[in-house]
Amino acid sequence: MSHNDPGQDLKALFQKVEPLDQTLQKRVMHEINQEFVPKERFFVKHRVGVLLLVGLLLTVSTGFAAIKYQSLFNDNGDVLFEEKPLSADHTYELDADEQERIHRMNEIWVNEIEPGKAALIYVVPNNPHHQFDIKSNPFMIDSFGELNQMVHVPGIPLHQELSGASRTYAFQKASVYMEYEQDLYELSDEKKDDLIRKLRLQAQTIGKDYALMPVAFTDEFQLSSITYTSGKNEISLSVMNSKDTGPLIASYDENLNTASRKLKIHGQDVIARTYGGDVTELMWVYQEPETKYAYHYTLGVREGVIPPEELIHIAETLIPASKN
Amino acid sequence: MEEPIHQIITDVLQGNKDRYALIVTRCEKFIFNYCYHMLGDYGEAEDCSQEVFLKAYRGLHTYQPDRPFEAWLYRIAYNHSIDMLRKRKVTRLLPFLYKNDRENNHVDQAIDHKYYNPAVLHALAALSAEERSLLILRCVEDKSYNDISLILNQNAAYLRKKFQRAAAKFRKNYVSQEEEKPNESQRSRTRPESTISKG
Numbered sequence: 291m292s293h294n295d296p297g298q299d300l301k302a303l304f305q306k307v308e309p310l311d312q313t314l315q316k317r318v319m320h321e322i323n324q325e326f327v328p329k330e331r332f333f334v335k336h337r338v339g340v341l342l343l344v345g346l347l348l349t350v351s352t353g354f355a356a357i358k359y360q361s362l363f364n365d366n367g368d369v370l371f372e373e374k375p376l377s378a379d380h381t382y383e384l385d386a387d388e389q390e391r392i393h394r395m396n397e398i399w400v401n402e403i404e405p406g407k408a409a410l411i412y413v414v415p416n417n418p419h420h421q422f423d424i425k426s427n428p429f430m431i432d433s434f435g436e437l438n439q440m441v442h443v444p445g446i447p448l449h450q451e452l453s454g455a456s457r458t459y460a461f462q463k464a465s466v467y468m469e470y471e472q473d474l475y476e477l478s479d480e481k482k483d484d485l486i487r488k489l490r491l492q493a494q495t496i497g498k499d500y501a502l503m504p505v506a507f508t509d510e511f512q513l514s515s516i517t518y519t520s521g522k523n524e525i526s527l528s529v530m531n532s533k534d535t536g537p538l539i540a541s542y543d544e545n546l547n548t549a550s551r552k553l554k555i556h557g558q559d560v561i562a563r564t565y566g567g568d569v570t571e572l573m574w575v576y577q578e579p580e581t582k583y584a585y586h587y588t589l590g591v592r593e594g595v596i597p598p599e600e601l602i603h604i605a606e607t608l609i610p611a612s613k614n
Numbered sequence: 615m616e617e618p619i620h621q622i623i624t625d626v627l628q629g630n631k632d633r634y635a636l637i638v639t640r641c642e643k644f645i646f647n648y649c650y651h652m653l654g655d656y657g658e659a660e661d662c663s664q665e666v667f668l669k670a671y672r673g674l675h676t677y678q679p680d681r682p683f684e685a686w687l688y689r690i691a692y693n694h695s696i697d698m699l700r701k702r703k704v705t706r707l708l709p710f711l712y713k714n715d716r717e718n719n720h721v722d723q724a725i726d727h728k729y730y731n732p733a734v735l736h737a738l739a740a741l742s743a744e745e746r747s748l749l750i751l752r753c754v755e756d757k758s759y760n761d762i763s764l765i766l767n768q769n770a771a772y773l774r775k776k777f778q779r780a781a782a783k784f785r786k787n788y789v790s791q792e793e794e795k796p797n798e799s800q801r802s803r804t805r806p807e808s809t810i811s812k813g
Contacts, residue, residue: 300781303734303788304754309646309660315638317660318667322631366693367669534700582700 360550360561361537362575369537370575370584373550373561390416398500399425406430408470408505412489415499420486424474424505428465428513437464441514441529443585444578446610452518452525454596455603459518459525466514468507469531523594525604530586538575538586555602556611562598570598572605616640619683627674638667641684644755645691651750652695652743654735662698666691685764688751692765696743737787745780752777 362371384392394413403409408426431437434450441448441464452459477485485503492501515528532538553560555574563571571590578585589605619640625633645666650659669690670677677686738746747766751757759770759777766773 298753300749300784301753301756303731304651304750305731305734306643306647306754307650307656307659308643309663312639314642314646314660314663314667315635317664318638318671319632319635321664321668322634322671363672366690366697367672368697536701582697 360552362559362561362573364575364577364584370532370577371561371573371586372537372539374539374541387416387418388421391421394500395423395425398502399427402500402502403427408468408507410472410485410489410503410505412486412493412501412503413499414490414493414501420490422486422489424470424472426467426470426505426507428467428515431464431466432462434461437461437466437514437516440466440468441511443529443531443576444580446576446585446608448516449608452527452604453607454520454600456600457520457523459520459523459604462517462519462524464514464516467512469510469512471506471508517592521594523596524592525596525601526588526590526592527608528586528588528590530588532584532586534582534584538584553602555605555609558609560605560609562602564598570601572601574605574609576610620679623674623677623679623683626671631671634671637670641687642667644684645687647754648688648691648747648750649695651735651738651754652691652746653698654739658698662691662694666694669694682761682764685761688765689767692743692747695747699743733788733791736791737784740787741780741783745776745783748773748777749780749784 359373359375361369361373364370391413394415395411398411398413403411403425405427406429408424410422410424412420412422429440431440434448438448450461489501489503492503493499511529511531513528513530515526518525518527530538550561550563553562553572558574560572560574563573571588573586573588576585576587577583587608589601589608591601617636619637622633622636626637642663646659646663649662649666650656653659653662666687670687673690677683738749741749744766748762751762751765757765759773762768762773763770768776
């Protein structure tokens with residue numbers, strides 16, 4: 291092919307670069323074979339937000355129910371949500387010191403940090419590498435107006451009431467985790483050393499085995515769990531702002547009698563999880579077109595007997611109609 | 615005679631997924647080459663190309679046979695390259711979370727710098743994603759404006775003008791890169807930059 295335009299002299303500057311022989315083809319076919327073979331594995335517990343439970347779940351006995359693991363994609367084929375068995379997670383052996391430190395840190399997290407607050411936690415004993423963590427407890431909200439101020443998903447308003455097929459569920463309360471202003475990963479080594487020095491000094495001054503330093507929040511939410519009620523029946527809707535940091539992976543314990551399948555609601559893929567045969571949880575992802583932020587929604591039954599059709603009916607009122 | 619790609623696609627869609635390997639083999643060189651020039655990094659180009667073929671596999675049922683398959687694949691590569699460039703910004707903010715193993719792979723870096731003139735990549739990196747894509751498709755992949763119009767969803771006249779501006783911008787950047795280039799003894803002591811982009 292010949293081109294008669296002024297850019298052609300540039301061609302000589304460029305060079306063709308090729309992949310290594312067959313490496314790419316092998317990688318692609320390996321992924322396809324892994325990804326598209328139905329995996330007869332097992333199930334349940336959301337990894338995000340319940341990391342503390344993982345250790346407990348691992349100790350449960352060995353009964354299991356076979357399921358297919360599901361994934362949710364956007365229109366470009368990017369994975370937005372992926373289910374995996376908990377046993378497929380990498381497990382890291384913690385040494386005795388680190389186990390002790392984390393145990394103590396969890397106690398401080400639960401007992402010393404108030405709702406709606408975040409702090410750096412530094413534990414003095416069993417901490418030879420001077421580790422510290424940022425932890426927070428959620429804001430507890432009982433006003434829908436206040437919730438609306440904090441939890442904002444562009445283009446998708448929150449609902450004060452959820453309309454089921456036969457009844458209406460009214461907003462009752464919510465918990466909201468906000469993003470931290472300080473990101474540990476952004477800290478330089480000098481800044482970290484400086485923080486450790488201050489935290490150690492503080493612990494020494496107050497005579498405790500730990501130190502806390504407050505951390506501010508941004509105005510962006512990270513996770514919200516909203517409760518709606520109708521009589522004794524309770525429905526929960528959680529919204530997680532996963533930003534554009536890649537797929538959210540949910541790891542499921544093998545020991546609970548659960549399964550999942552895919553539904554279509556307004557052209558949107560929705561995962562329906564069942565416990566003992568009844569659908570009690572629907573999950574879908576909304577990707578905001580401008581920012582590409584992924585918002586993960588989970589609609590579930592918290593209390594009472596609510597048929598799966600009712601959940602699906604509610605999801606139909608929450609999921610926007612697909613453009614396709 | 616080479617088997618028509620549409621026949622292979624039909625076979626894959628009918629469940630013969632192993633046939634997809636033929637599509638990868640046939641298209642991997644130009645997709646890899648494109649991703650490499652978009653991203654300026656050998657390792658990232660491997661990851662990007664892999665993801666392009668996986669996305670194409672997942673979305674094969676949406677491919678419309680009245681359009682060239684290559685153009686459809688390039689379009690996926692263009693979109694995914696942009697996604698990767700966007701993610702680099704996050705990577706810079708959260709380096710521990712998103713550290714790429716390939717940053718530690720000195721073999722990959724050696725491949726980059728043994729076979730490439732870094733000034734070209736630097737000059738490309740100063741262009742927008744669309745300008746970069748246009749230059750690569752014209753100067754490296756040797757595509758006509760009509761071919762490119764199917765990939766970038768722009769008309770040929772617009773692309774011709776856009777290319778001239780992009781080429782002028784690239785030339786200017788390249789010349790200034792060449793002027794700033796250290797002499798050989800300095801270069802041998804300088805650790806090469808494995809990822810070059812303004813994102």
